[in-house]
Amino acid sequence: MMEDENNIVTLVSSDGIQYKVYKHLAIQSKTLNTFLNSNPCFIEHRTQHVMLPIKGVYLKRIIEYLEYKYFAKNTKSFDEFEIGDDETVDLLDAAAYLRL
Known part of the structure; x- marks a missing residue:
């Protein structure tokens, strides 16, 4: 897949870490899809x-x-996504916020 600047969004964590992510991956989140695609009034829509x-x-x-x-939906057999006990609650909170 070509790394086209129009296909990349930047997600910034609360502690300032920036992650460059393909947009088609990010918009699987209903929250991120709203920010990035739905309303041109959102600054996130303009800046990505x-x-x-x-x-x-x-x-x-x-x-x-x-x-x-994203990749598991196109295959019949895949390994489970492992989540450690120590991260379960925080990931559940994040998933709820992102509407995954």
Whole structure:
């Protein structure tokens, strides 16, 4: 897949860590889809840059999940997405915010 600047969005964690993500992965989140696509009044729509109230360590795991979800939907057999006990509650909060 070509890395076209129009296909990349920047997600910024609450602790300032920036992640460059393909837009088609990010918009699997209903929240991110609203910010990035739905309303041109949102600054996020114009800049393709979204600041999130999620710590970097958990945002990274959410991005891993978005990649997993995207690629798993096109295959019949795939491994489970592993979540550690120590991150379950924080990832659940992040997933609820992002409407995954």
